[in-house]
Amino acid sequence: MVASNWKRSLAAVLQSEGGNDDDVADHGGRTSRGITQREYDAWRAEHKLPHKDVWTAPQSDIETIYHDEYWWPYCDILPIGTDYEVFNTNVLAGAHRSTILLQRALGVKDDGRIGPVTREAIRKADPATLVNNFAAKSAAFYKSLNQPKFTKGWLNRVAFVKATALTMIRGA
Numbered sequence: 001m002v003a004s005n006w007k008r009s010l011a012a013v014l015q016s017e018g019g020n021d022d023d024v025a026d027h028g029g030r031t032s033r034g035i036t037q038r039e040y041d042a043w044r045a046e047h048k049l050p051h052k053d054v055w056t057a058p059q060s061d062i063e064t065i066y067h068d069e070y071w072w073p074y075c076d077i078l079p080i081g082t083d084y085e086v087f088n089t090n091v092l093a094g095a096h097r098s099t100i101l102l103q104r105a106l107g108v109k110d111d112g113r114i115g116p117v118t119r120e121a122i123r124k125a126d127p128a129t130l131v132n133n134f135a136a137k138s139a140a141f142y143k144s145l146n147q148p149k150f151t152k153g154w155l156n157r158v159a160f161v162k163a164t165a166l167t168m169i170r171g172a
Contacts, residue, residue: 004076005168009084010066012164013091016157020055025149030054033062034091040065066091074099074114079127080172081165085134088161092154093141101141105133127169135162 017034030037032054040054043065070090075083082102089098096112103110106121122130135158142154 005080005083006067006071006075008168009071009075009087010063012084012161013066013088016088016160017091032057035062035065070095077119078122079125079130079169081127081131081169082122082134084168085131085161085165089138092157097141101134101137104137105130128166131162131165131169135159
């Protein structure tokens with residue numbers, strides 16, 4: 001197990017996510033710091049808390065959701081850099097899609113499950129090569145969505161995440 005890269009990864013994802021957004025073309029709808037209103041409502045209900053506008057959510061709620069829903073349980077077993085890439089993609093495209101992209105980057109069957117075959121491939125992978133492969137698979141995925149309004153932003157984010165992940169590797 002590697003040392004947790006959670007705090008650095010969280011800061012980078014929050015930088016990418018920005019503040020509040022409610023773009024009618026975005027299927028996520030009303031969003032704050034990457035957390036949708038729908039998700040925030042479900043999280044508050046699960047914790048027996050009253051409804052609250054996600055735009056006024058305390059930062060501690062946002063961070064808890066990110067950690068418990070998007071970082072845990074797999075990012076701490078990933079190499080530095082890849083942990084951040086997977087976390088970012090969990091937030092942007094969902095954990096299942098992120099796992100598929102990771103498996104494609106590793107060259108293993110993309111069944112959407114981080115099981116023993118995937119974990120063994122992770123252990124054997126060169127971290128920088130894995131980051132580069134993951135970025136390439138991510139870019140191909142976002143292009144395939146054919147949503148011109150968002151494609152440039154997604155590809156810019158992939159490039160930022162890749163560069164940041166490689167910097168994390170060099171600093172590890």
